Amino acid sequence: MADFDLNRADPDFKHEVAGRPGAEKISRCYACGACSARCPIGDLNPEFDPRRLIRLVVLGLKEEVLSSPLLWFCSTCYTCQETCPEGVDFTEVLFALKNMAAEAGFFPPSMSAQVDLLRKHGRLYEVTDFENEKRRDLGLPELTEKPEHFQMILDNFQLGPETEA
Amino acid sequence: MSWALFLGCTVPVRNLNYEVSVRRTAERLGLNLKDLPDFGCCGFPLKSLDTQHALVLTARNLALAQAAGHDIVAVCSACAATLAEAEHLLAGDPRLAEKVNGELARINLTYQGGVKVRHYTRLLYEEVGLDRIRAAVTRPLTGFRFAPHYGCHYLKPSAIMDHFDSPEEPRSLAELIEALGAEAVDYPGLKDCCGGGVLGVNEDLAQGLAFAKLDQLSRLDVAGLVVICPFCNIMFEGQQKAVAKKHEVQLKVPVFFYPQLLGLALGFSPDELGFKLNRIKNKDLLKAMED
Numbered sequence: 001m002a003d004f005d006l007n008r009a010d011p012d013f014k015h016e017v018a019g020r021p022g023a024e025k026i027s028r029c030y031a032c033g034a035c036s037a038r039c040p041i042g043d044l045n046p047e048f049d050p051r052r053l054i055r056l057v058v059l060g061l062k063e064e065v066l067s068s069p070l071l072w073f074c075s076t077c078y079t080c081q082e083t084c085p086e087g088v089d090f091t092e093v094l095f096a097l098k099n100m101a102a103e104a105g106f107f108p109p110s111m112s113a114q115v116d117l118l119r120k121h122g123r124l125y126e127v128t129d130f131e132n133e134k135r136r137d138l139g140l141p142e143l144t145e146k147p148e149h150f151q152m153i154l155d156n157f158q159l160g161p162e163t164e165a
Numbered sequence: 166m167s168w169a170l171f172l173g174c175t176v177p178v179r180n181l182n183y184e185v186s187v188r189r190t191a192e193r194l195g196l197n198l199k200d201l202p203d204f205g206c207c208g209f210p211l212k213s214l215d216t217q218h219a220l221v222l223t224a225r226n227l228a229l230a231q232a233a234g235h236d237i238v239a240v241c242s243a244c245a246a247t248l249a250e251a252e253h254l255l256a257g258d259p260r261l262a263e264k265v266n267g268e269l270a271r272i273n274l275t276y277q278g279g280v281k282v283r284h285y286t287r288l289l290y291e292e293v294g295l296d297r298i299r300a301a302v303t304r305p306l307t308g309f310r311f312a313p314h315y316g317c318h319y320l321k322p323s324a325i326m327d328h329f330d331s332p333e334e335p336r337s338l339a340e341l342i343e344a345l346g347a348e349a350v351d352y353p354g355l356k357d358c359c360g361g362g363v364l365g366v367n368e369d370l371a372q373g374l375a376f377a378k379l380d381q382l383s384r385l386d387v388a389g390l391v392v393i394c395p396f397c398n399i400m401f402e403g404q405q406k407a408v409a410k411k412h413e414v415q416l417k418v419p420v421f422f423y424p425q426l427l428g429l430a431l432g433f434s435p436d437e438l439g440f441k442l443n444r445i446k447n448k449d450l451l452k453a454m455e456d
Contacts, residue, residue, distance in 0.1 A: 077358035078321035098213040110365035122205035124174035
């Protein structure tokens with residue numbers, strides 16, 4: 001994300017983002033930068049800059065934003081959200097942007113791997129006899145899996161054509 | 166009163182020491198925890214990809230608890246916040262609730278709202294309370310200093326947590342530690358994130374966050390770090406060796422789940438609380454518990 005061609009900007013992008021649940025309040029941002037100042041990820045990698053991401057959305061740089069791997073660097077600590085004097089809920093804005101990115105096919109492979117696990121096991125970790133034996137040794141009740149529910153709920157869930165973010 | 170125990174994905178497979186100490190301490194303190202075998206993933210892992218499908222997965226768990234007639238107590242902070250957030254969203258938006266129920270109908274479930282979700286730590290703080298915990302302590306942890314780690318999703322977003330504790334000046338975990346006769350130390354990185362949320366996407370960032378806190382703690386005179394979330398445990402205990410190697414330092418910070426310390430103070434033996442599964446031992450603490 002270095003040079004931008006504003007002729008390619010999409011003026012509807014900000015409205016699209018603001019139409020997503022949780023991201024409605026993005027238009028309140030007056031760019032004070034409190035979010036960026038306290039972001040622990042930004043501390044380690046200054047390229048990750050919440051205020052800048054909001055500006056890029058407002059400018060309509062849809063492709064640059066949605067294809068950026070930076071979207072996925074958020075640790076969801078909610079510090080920005082708690083800090084924002086305007087109540088922008090930036091952590092939620094970022095969830096909305098990640099949803100849009102995923103629909104467009106931009107997402108890290110670890111994310112789709114988790115969906116596969118949920119479909120197979122209804123959990124992030126498979127439960128085998130090995131796990132249940134360790135549990136029995138400590139007097140803990142046996143675990144079961146209920147993947148049918150997850151398969152049914154996720155049967156109409158689809159990621160965009162995969163393009164690694 | 167009784168609560169449905171929501172274990173989530175990670176704890177019942179990777180943190181049996183946490184689970185066993187939650188169950189033992191709850192029973193001793195008169196909290197009746199029920200297992201609902203159909204509970205599954207809380208939905209959080211899907212939120213980044215598809216908020217709406219994630220919400221249905223979350224509501225599925227709320228519906229299961231409601232059908233069984235229980236409120237929920239969760240032991241993972243991400244699960245607790247995700248479940249509480251879903252209840253909050255659905256309570257405030259009848260049209261959204263109708264849509265989610267349309268999806269839940271496909272698996273013969275419905276959610277009418279009203280299931281209260283709390284983290285086990287919060288339940289101890291609010292439902293049992295410091296006085297009753299103090300009164301139940303038979304083996305005070307006098308002389309031991311611990312660093313609390315609140316993590317993020319235990320307190321935030323604060324809008325869905327009924328402001329039971331302040332995300333800016335949290336006290337609940339420190340007070341719970343002090344109720345055991347131990348000392349809770351304040352330190353600059355008290356509120357800092359463990360990095361667990363980004364481990365699957367960017368290991369360097371995740372380990373960078375974990376390192377900042379572990380490095381600070383290794384300079385403090387503490388018996389260990391006290392966590393209440395499996396992801397924080399992965400970062401501070403599971404990743405500690407890798408973090409030390411990457412940053413070319415020596416780190417040996419014991420990491421405990423709060424209910425393990427509570428269990429010790431209530432008189433349980435380290436073995437009954439799964440201390441064998443803690444990877445970085447604090448010999449002084451274990452020795453003191455044998456006497």
